[in-house]
Amino acid sequence: MRAIILCALASLALLAPAAGAQASDEEKIRAVIASWYERVSKTPADRPWALIAPGGIDGGPGYSIPADKDSGAAVIRGPWLNHELAARAMHFTYDIDQLTVDAHLAKARMWERGYFYAWAAQSTYENAASALFILEKQTDGRWLILAHEASSQGIPPNKITNPMPDLRALHYERCGAACDPEADAKNASKW
Numbered sequence: 757m758r759a760i761i762l763c764a765l766a767s768l769a770l771l772a773p774a775a776g777a778q779a780s781d782e783e784k785i786r787a788v789i790a791s792w793y794e795r796v797s798k799t800p801a802d803r804p805w806a807l808i809a810p811g812g813i814d815g816g817p818g819y820s821i822p823a824d825k826d827s828g829a830a831v832i833r834g835p836w837l838n839h840e841l842a843a844r845a846m847h848f849t850y851d852i853d854q855l856t857v858d859a860h861l862a863k864a865r866m867w868e869r870g871y872f873y874a875w876a877a878q879s880t881y882e883n884a885a886s887a888l889f890i891l892e893k894q895t896d897g898r899w900l901i902l903a904h905e906a907s908s909q910g911i912p913p914n915k916i917t918n919p920m921p922d923l924r925a926l927h928y929e930r931c932g933a934a935c936d937p938e939a940d941a942k943n944a945s946k947w
Contacts (some may be wrong), residue, residue: 757808762827775805777778781857782855783854784899785826785862785864786889788807788891788899789852789864791807792807792904793842796840797843797848798843799838799843800838802841803818807938808900808902808904809892809894812826812900812901812903812904813902813903814903815903815905815906816840816904816906816907817840818838818840826912839881840906841868841884842868844870844872844883845870845872845874845883846871846872846930847921847923848871849868850866850867850869851867851869852939853866855865861890861892862889862899863888863889863890863891863900865886865888866885866886866889866906867885867887867915868906869882869884869917870885870887871920872883872923872925873926874929875926876943878924879920879941880918880923880924882911882916882920884908884909884911885909886906886907887905888904888905889903890904891943907940908947
């Protein structure tokens with residue numbers, strides 16, 4: 757009986773580092789995803805391709821390339837528009853709905869939320885996208901994005917943000933002297 761207990765404890769000791777490595781890998785993956793969203797949210801995008809694994813593909817909506825970057829490709833004749841929700845939204849958040857981690861590959865299903873302010877209606881509204889990241893563990897231990905795909909989605913009832921964040925102050929702060937919050941509120945109340 758004592759030998760069985762010692763054998764079980766030895767097995768648990770061998771599994772403990774693997775569980776620790778799994779948690780460490782999850783932290784690294786979450787950091788790569790956070791870095792991706794931070795990079796694509798900037799205008800122009802801050803080199804998000806640095807997070808793509810060799811041979812990786814980006815099937816997202818596209819991000820801008822700095823105007824001074826010469827890609828050498830004949831099809832690129834200037835900067836792209838940044839269509840990423842993280843870049844377009846006044847306020848952006850994301851949730852990791854599912855994260856599956858293997859020894860060499862990981863899959864993350866995301867729900868992206870972008871909040872905008874409609875000055876004519878004096879209210880905040882949201883757009884959403886569903887995204888999928890496939891990540892690959894490199895030989896040096898880094899996790900890089902092997903494939904990324906994002907597409908806009910209708911928002912199901914269980915994903916609607918309620919209450920919406922109030923972006924009125926942020927909108928008028930960014931708009932500056934060109935906008936009149938009192939006149940906009942007065943016009944909106946007519947409807």
